Amino acid sequence: MDEVVRYTYRLRPGRTAEAALLAEWHRCRFVWNEAVHQQKSGFKPTFCRLSKLLTAARAHSPWLREGSQVAQQQTLRPYAQALDQSFTIKGRGRPTVKPRKTTAPSLEYTQRGFGIRDGRLVLAKGVNIPVVWSRELPSEPTSVRITRDSLGDWYASFVVRRAIEPAVVANGGIGLDWGVLVTARTTDASFDLPYRGHRARCAAELARAQRKMARRRGKRGRQSGGYQRATRQAAKLQKKAARQARHDARVWAKRVVDHHDLIAVEDFTPKFLAKSTMARKAADAAIGAAKRELIERGMRAGRKVVLVRPAYTTMTCSSCFARAKQRLELAERTFRCHDCGFTDDRDRNAARVILAVAERGHTRVDDVRQSDHLLRVAVAVAVRA
Numbered sequence: 001m002d003e004v005v006r007y008t009y010r011l012r013p014g015r016t017a018e019a020a021l022l023a024e025w026h027r028c029r030f031v032w033n034e035a036v037h038q039q040k041s042g043f044k045p046t047f048c049r050l051s052k053l054l055t056a057a058r059a060h061s062p063w064l065r066e067g068s069q070v071a072q073q074q075t076l077r078p079y080a081q082a083l084d085q086s087f088t089i090k091g092r093g094r095p096t097v098k099p100r101k102t103t104a105p106s107l108e109y110t111q112r113g114f115g116i117r118d119g120r121l122v123l124a125k126g127v128n129i130p131v132v133w134s135r136e137l138p139s140e141p142t143s144v145r146i147t148r149d150s151l152g153d154w155y156a157s158f159v160v161r162r163a164i165e166p167a168v169v170a171n172g173g174i175g176l177d178w179g180v181l182v183t184a185r186t187t188d189a190s191f192d193l194p195y196r197g198h199r200a201r202c203a204a205e206l207a208r209a210q211r212k213m214a215r216r217r218g219k220r221g222r223q224s225g226g227y228q229r230a231t232r233q234a235a236k237l238q239k240k241a242a243r244q245a246r247h248d249a250r251v252w253a254k255r256v257v258d259h260h261d262l263i264a265v266e267d268f269t270p271k272f273l274a275k276s277t278m279a280r281k282a283a284d285a286a287i288g289a290a291k292r293e294l295i296e297r298g299m300r301a302g303r304k305v306v307l308v309r310p311a312y313t314t315m316t317c318s319s320c321f322a323r324a325k326q327r328l329e330l331a332e333r334t335f336r337c338h339d340c341g342f343t344d345d346r347d348r349n350a351a352r353v354i355l356a357v358a359e360r361g362h363t364r365v366d367d368v369r370q371s372d373h374l375l376r377v378a379v380a381v382a383v384r385a
Helices: 015-040 047-060 068-087 205-218 226-261 270-275 278-287 286-298 346-359 365-385
Strands: 002-011 105-110 114-117 121-122 127-132 143-148 154-163 171-180 182-186 261-266 304-310 335-336 343-345
Touching: 002 205, 002 365, 015 047, 015 105, 068 304, 121 270, 121 304, 127 154, 154 270, 171 226, 171 286, 182 286, 182 346, 205 226, 226 286, 261 286, 261 346, 278 286, 278 335, 286 304, 304 346, 335 346, 343 346
Parallel strands: 171 261, 261 304
Antiparallel strands: 002 127, 002 154, 105 143, 114 121, 121 127, 143 154, 171 182, 335 343
8 A cells, every 4th residue: 555745855956957946936926926816806717717828828928938837737726726725615815926025936847847867857948956865766756846945945845655664563552741841751751752952052153143133134125145144044053953853853753653552642732832931942842843743653653643632631640530729830840649649740640641531532631530420420329229
């Protein structure tokens, strides 16, 4: 059995190839904006109608004919899909105009518009680009997407089919509680995800780059080349730290998924941490990225992934499921149960509660407490009878 995945590689285009990519992007952006204009003028642009309009426009415009028809057609396809979703899904906005200065370049090619020759990516109209092959493609790609990030680096994302590898046989479950001092605290200490602090290590260098940006920033109009270089240096440091955090999350998620068939994850949204004093450390920990990586990898491996609501997980005892009367402050790192005397680390106890909730087939603590109460009532009634 196969699965459809994307393999992304870095591109090293020269000046000529980069100029050709940007020119192609401007043509595709013009096609998109023209479709938006047609929709606003009362015309209902389906993909077939837009394709006919593009063919007519290419017949009368030499500038459009200089570009690839495949790339321009693939620009209209997601536009038509987004427009259909705006009509069918309530609250979904319609496609808007793509500005020249703020929109990142993105080109899509099908098999008719690209090929791989001698380790190079050859696009329509003879654009030849070297590729940094960090790994081999598992099969012939069916399409490719060319993108450029905010640093000006180009990437090629190939759509390929890959054989699904059988998941490693695993038994047992694990519960995860997200935090800041430790990014992920689990029921088994050997599977904890520690806080690496990649941005903290480059904080001094990043501060120097940001001060340089502040000194070179002009009052109005286009900024100088020195300011652009300082901005690029600061963005490079941010990108490096983000890639290191993403790599750590992938390695950790693979290890957790390979050893457990039940993964109970706290359904935690770290948005509120952005307004707290721990905002910088929370952003450095990249809790959201680690959570997405763990859920996606677990579902691909066929594991049972349960998202448990975080309400009352910190206040509940993992031994007797008694709930504390008062909410624990962030400074209190040890949980003590006043009913049974159980004592443990605050986050470790919450991870055990999350796992217990998932094992009983629930997604929140209140469901477990209610079901346990009904079970005790039923047992008492049976004993009386």
